Amino acid sequence: RAIYNVYLHPLREYPGPLLCRATFLTWMLIQCRGESTNFIHAQHKRYGPVVRIEPNLLSYSDGQAWRDIYGHKTGANSTAVGNLPKPPYAVRTNPNGFSDIINVPTEHGHRRMRKLMTHMFSAAALAGQEPLIRGYVDKLVAMLQARSGEPLDIGLCFACTTFDVLGALAFGKDFGGLDTGELHPWVTNIFGSIKQSYLQRILNRFPWPLNRIAYRIVVDNELSQARKDEFNFATDRARERLERGITMEKHDFMSYMLKYNDVKGMSEGEIMSNSSILIIAGGETSTYKPLLSHPGETWENSPCKLGAVYLSGIIYHMLCKPSVMEKLVDIIRSTFKSEDEITFNSLSEIEYLSAVIQEGGRTYAPVPSGLPRVATRGGSMILNKHVPEGTVVYVHAMAANLSPANFVDPHDFVPERWLKPPPAEYADDNLHATQAFSLGPRGCIGRNLAMAEMRLILARVLWNFDIQLCAESKGWKESQKTYNVWDKTPLMVTLTPRALHSSD
């Protein structure tokens, strides 16, 4: 088989390391060891914008590949590009048998669900959700005030906030994270559930009946139970919320799902599946972490919480580059006269704040790996080249983000490159090469909500506190391994209330 893969396979012309071209086990092992980011970055540097990283998998690092793989479909037949489907092994099934927006296998089925769910993320919905989100950010600030002066894991504080917001929006009930300073057991249980999905996906790559036998051997009852428990908890909460019907004053997800549920709408089973996935997608997305990396299932090594991970990366980069921190703090504290003025709208006008967030998504992509798609019947065009039918393809986020072909000084945290116009030395940066939320028909539906929430959290924290990095978190990012998500450790900081320092 290895000889066929290297010398006869339809992808034999594509460059890549010999062992990767010969067997998919090479890349799988590299991922399981947490070395994927450094490895793939080096391969793209050596071979260029497309690397054959498995016999049947092409990894891209070029900006145009984002549009060709994930963008909206353009052109017809053999020249069509965009909206490639997910490979079957990357789609998981729900215990109740009903699909959700991330895992719905057909294009038609996805379009139907996406249309029904668009309303809950509209500008009007976001404006209606703002008071609820502000309430949770008030609680975050109060919690940080109470703990100022002592070392704390700011990533955990962010995660408590984003999960409480999502719990309130999806189930009409938060997880109590900001009351206890801890993540709810259901949230940590998602880890077991995601690990089960990961194993299911890996094992689905072996032919039947090997996949079934291996699944029985490798996936223990505890993991299968974790998946069932996670799903049952979510559906119980969703059912409780469903019984209360439409309550538009809250602008929560269920109200929108029910209000726009016409005859072609979602069945109760689909509503249940989607309520659960909205928290996992908003908090965790559809990524997962391999089996070799979990001696204990604690917060420290549980999978990353996306919004929280994104914010942690930004804070860390700013602490390592004080000139950026000082500039942003100065802008936030001089733009507003009082904390009440800090709103979704007023923050969306601060260009430098958006630039800091975009640069954070580039240097520490919340989903650092690739989202697999598959070339369709007759093959697909990617980077103006025909890719044979059935080939799995993706843009590897960190390979694209750190490529010197896309960005000048790719390892530096430079928000200025996102300004319009940017400084002359960054004018040729290929900004489209970074897509923290992906793009196209399956791009993040919660992007505007996530951006508004992140702006608000960042601004309110910087308005209220000066932040110092604790010694044990020096090199926090550099020491992390990457699986399909970052193997994130606590980001320990000390906060000092601003009033203690400033003369005003």
Ligand code: HEM
């Ligand atoms: C910083 C925070 C976030 C990041 C970085 C992020 C990133 C992403 C990415 C990369 C995808 C594409 C996944 C794929 O192709 O398989 C995605 C999809 C999705 N995201 Fe987010 N996301 C974030 C927050 C949220 C929030 C707050 C929600 C809503 C509660 C949300 C809901 C979804 C959903 C439902 C999808 C699937 C969309 C579809 O298939 O049509 N995300 N997200």
